[in-house]
Amino acid sequence: MMVESRRINRKKALLRILLYFVVFDICLFTLYPYFVMLTTALKSRPEIFSMNGKIFPIQAVWSNFVDIWQKAPMAKYMLNSMVIATGSTIIAMLCGIPAAYALARMKFKGQTAFLGFIIVSQMFAPVVLLIGIYKVMQFFKLTDSLLGLIFINAAFNQAFTIWLLRGTFLSISPEMEQAATIDGCNRVQALLRVLLPVAAPGIVTTLIFIFINAWNEYTVALCLISSDTLKPLTVGINIFNGYNMIEWQYLFAASLFAIMPVVILFMSIEKNLTSGLTAGGVKG
């Protein structure tokens, strides 16, 4: 009996060590591209292209992180990304909250059709529709403008917005809003004063998610924006990624500026987001 339990304990300890070993390796592997970006961003150009490069820079060239702001309109790119992401988030929420509210709290003809339409709209990535999008943008004179990108991002994020928010609203009991209506609130007031404060965590998750999606968007911006001063970071940093020569050190220094804010934001919502995505899916 003693021997048996000791054997089980030893097996458990071994499994534990194995678990640590595997998870640690996966983390190393996941971080490797970021490690490469950081070390490369700190190397000088000749060192990067030398045949006997070392893993770490011989001497860290911190000035790369300063130079990019002069070599390219980085501040402008960053501002553009900020404007696009913020604008898209605001429009997506302004349109999405009322729609999600109607889907969660009202019954109307065509409800199932609307839900089905939302799900189908998800299968269209903007890239497949680029030619059509380009024509629509020409019609509104919105090619090469931030406003155009804002509308596109907001529209293509509608499905997720409504999906996530509807799930949040459904998880909250309607009793409080009903009580508020009895006290003389109308629906809009009940939504703004009663439901939204309770739904705040779900709303924050949703808006950060849209913000990140819009910040990371590349394909539509690549196609629609031609002026250098209107490019967001994802497109703009390719100024260092030329056909004839690639300035890797600058490209990666700029990339780190582009990814750090969203990675940090993402970590803050990851848990709520995943449960919201699957819950919304299971509920239809």
Added chain:
Amino acid sequence: MKPKKHSPLLNRTEPYLWILPSVLLMSIFIIVPIGCVFYMAFSKISKAGIVKGFNGIENFSKVLGSKAFSVVLSNTLVWTVVVVGLSTVLGFILALLLNNKFKGRKIARAIIVFPWATTLVIQACAWKFIIDTDYGALNTLLKSLGIISSNVNWTPTPGAYFAWEIACGIFVTIPFVCFTALSGLQSIDNSFYEAATVDGGNYWQQLFHITLPLVKPSLTVATVLNIIYVFNSFPIVWTITKGDPANRTDTLVTYLYKLAFYNGKQGEAAAVSVIGFLILLVCASLYMVSALKKGDE
């Protein structure tokens, strides 16, 4: 005790007013472009992008008749099936690992989120640098560790390039699968496992009879969404090879981008869009039927 009396007409139209902004937004920027693409797919279009009248199925027959298209189509299928398949399996295994309680789990979760939050174009740039033959980071790393003595050419053929693109695709897709599966795993009531242990069920029996059936809904959602994303994914292939050489690494979306914006063949590009749309429609309708059915239960 009704608080306010609306007219019956307002009551009936009210829900539609609530969904109106969203419907307008999606109609103008998604539905109208869809209409445009279909219209253009059946039109003769000049190089300058001006529609010159109805063209029947000529765009389609041109696309389907070209040698490049069959390569592109099979690339797209390989790309979608391999990336979605492998990232689903690996992501699920990773979720099982992370579902154990251990020290540093929070840090591990935070690290594994990285590729999900990083914009694909930057991730792809990093991979392009890593696999470079002359000065790539992978060769540098392996030489420093003494595993190789001279530079290895990691991309001798177009197929090798495509394999690296697939690897990059899997790398960035795993976190999404992992975290959706993990949220499914964590919602499983522990009492199921306790009961199974009392009945003498071993780990593998528990995995196949309790865990898998209960995470299935989460995994299904993740898989369907992934099929759509991966099928439509543009930045990885575009950044690493631009579909070259000679369409050998093109997928449907990079191919249509080149047709439309490099070669001035907008009609054919629209036809490719429609074909891609029809392929996805089959997947999405299957998904919609199952999702709506669940909603009714």
